Amino acid sequence: MPGKDLSIRYDPINEANTFSRGDFVKGRVILELNKEIKADAFFVKLKGDANVRWTERHNDKNRTYSAHERYFKLKHYFIREGSEAGGSEVTCGDTYSNVVPPGTHVYEFCFQIPQGLMPPSFKGHHGKITYRLEAKLSRSWKFPLTASTELQFVSRPDGTELTVPLAGEANKEMSLFTSGSVSMKANTEKMAYMQGELVIVTAAVKNSSSRPLKIKYSLQQRLKYIASGSSKTSSHYIFKEVGDPIPTGQNQTITKELQLPSDVQPSIVHCKIIKLEYTLKVYLDVPYASDPEIVFPLVILPRGQFPLSTPSRGPFGAGQPGWNGPPTHNAAGPYPDASASGVYPSPTAPGPYQHHFTPSMQPEFSNPNAPPPTYSELYPTPSAPALYPNLPPPTAQGFYPAPSAPGQYPNPNGSGSFPVPTAPGYNPPPYSTTGNPVPSAPEYCPDPYPTKTPQ
Known part of the structure; x- marks a missing residue:
């Protein structure tokens, strides 16, 4: 105008x-x-x-x-x-x-x-x-x-469960063109990763079949729009990688580093009408038969925005002391209780092989020779409502749970809470080019604003 x-x-x-x-x-x-x-x-x-x-x-x-x-x-x-x-x-x-x-x-x-x-x-x-x-x-x-x-x-991480390692297991009895059986256990260090970060996958494979089998990895992105009782979905693979063959009659433990692209779109979780989800699949390529597979849901976060603690590398979730245990007295909170920390139950998927999917929870204890404590002994509040009560089995395509309650998380400055400006609150009158110059980003945020009589 x-x-x-x-x-x-x-x-x-x-x-x-x-x-x-x-x-x-x-x-x-x-x-x-x-x-x-x-x-x-x-x-x-x-x-x-x-x-x-x-x-x-x-x-x-x-x-x-x-x-x-x-x-x-x-x-x-x-x-x-x-x-x-x-x-x-x-x-x-x-x-x-x-x-x-x-x-x-x-x-x-x-x-x-x-x-x-x-x-x-x-x-x-x-x-x-x-x-x-x-x-x-x-x-x-x-x-x-x-x-x-x-x-x-950008979305701030909303739960300590994002740093809990995930583990799964798959077993298959061969038939038709292949005899014997095969079993596989696999784990990831955590659930959430930054853009461009390495995903470390450890898999132990026992090949008792009559064929050498290759272990494969794939990351799939699934985008879903929801409206008026209908939905529109698209999906594609971010990457696929193939490992070396595992000879028949051998047991091998394989650690694989998978590089996430630095420009991959962060996950969309807390939205009812748009969902952007990622699943990492670890599977064995069985010719002329269904493949035993373990599917992990991954949450991808913006690079460098909200650092997550990363456990030390080890087979099947054995991390450093305390990294996956209860928060200490000086940790930011509130945190989910025991029922929320479990994140995923251990469903048994129907089909020719069993597929168990559980977080690995192995904190260090003072007596290493004692039997491991039960889950209820570690966390005394198992009756609290679960953070993800309606989670489908892990092999189901396309899911991301929606947390029921917001939490508080440390500001990137590490203070444990969002800072509150300490400068006195004020709201100056409009500046004009003929009067006062425009101030340079004053460090204040008046709350509440004082009331000024209209000019």
């Missing part, structure tokens, strides 16, 4: 220019005018949304499927009148005169992203997840003046 311009700028909080739950978003809305105007309302809002939409052909008719999910919406008013005032989503702050003179005016704002579990930013062919700052200036009998900008949001 000639003579009028509106823009939004925000202050980055890290080198990657990303935000997560609990972070503060500080910035300013800049309004440039060449003449005086009278505003009915002027505000900036921060919101997070997911949207899905696609069209299918049914019986010579097009049917459109769509869905929307909102995570939060926060508003900060600079100018408000009548029905624009109030509301649970409106932050408290300074309000200014609805008569705005010509010049360049800077209005500062500060939001804190809620602590709930939310999915990362994402854009796909049939849906997207966006986090946006939007500003709007409304005037009577005039088109509103608007501006917007997107934030890159």
Whole structure:
């Protein structure tokens, strides 16, 4: 609009220019005018949304499927009148005169992203997840003046179970063109990995069959859109790798390093209408028969955003003391209890071979010769509700559990909680090019804002 311009700028909080739950978003809305105007309302809002939409052909008719999910919406008013005032989503702050003179005016704002579990930013062919700052200036009998900008949001890890090693077992009796049997045990060091990280898989294979067998590895990505009782799914393999043959009559323990791509899309877990999941499959290639396989769900996190502790390498989950045990007194919390730490039950999949899938839980104890304690002895609260109560068997394609309650996790600065600004809260009046200069990213986030009498 000639003579009028509106823009939004925000202050980055890290080198990657990303935000997560609990972070503060500080910035300013800049309004440039060449003449005086009278505003009915002027505000900036921060919101997070997911949207899905696609069209299918049914019986010579097009049917459109769509869905929307909102995570939060926060508003900060600079100018408000009548029905624009109030509301649970409106932050408290300074309000200014609805008569705005010509010049360049800077209005500062500060939001804190809620602590709930939310999915990362994402854009796909049939849906997207966006986090946006939007500003709007409304005037009577005039088109509103608007501006917007997107934030890159990343999901913070939501459970200690992400660092628990996963183990599985598969057995198969041969028939037809192959005789004998084969058994395999495999484990991964943990469930969650960063982009570009190495996935260490250890497998012990006992080949009692009449054929040499090759061990294979594959990582599959599965993307699913959900709307109006229907879904649209696509999947593809990120990589496939083949190991050396295991001769007949031999037992071998094999450790394999699998490199995750640095640009692979992070997992989408906490979204009801868009799901992006990964499964790592370790299997033996049996000619002319079904393959014994172990399937592990993997969670992929943004590279370098939220470091996870990694257990020392060892066969089948024997890690360093304490890395997979109960949190110490100075650990950040709250943590899931015993029933949540188990993550996955031990189902027996139907079919020609058995497939057991359990986390490896082997913390060190003072008496190494004593028998290992039971699970209930390690964690005395087995009756607490499980974090993932409806988990399907691990061989089922495409699943990711949805945690029921948000947790708190240490800030990347290691303090154990999100910092609270200590500078006195204030909200200065708009700056003009002829008066006060625009300040350089002051280190404060007023909460609550003091009330200022409109000019």
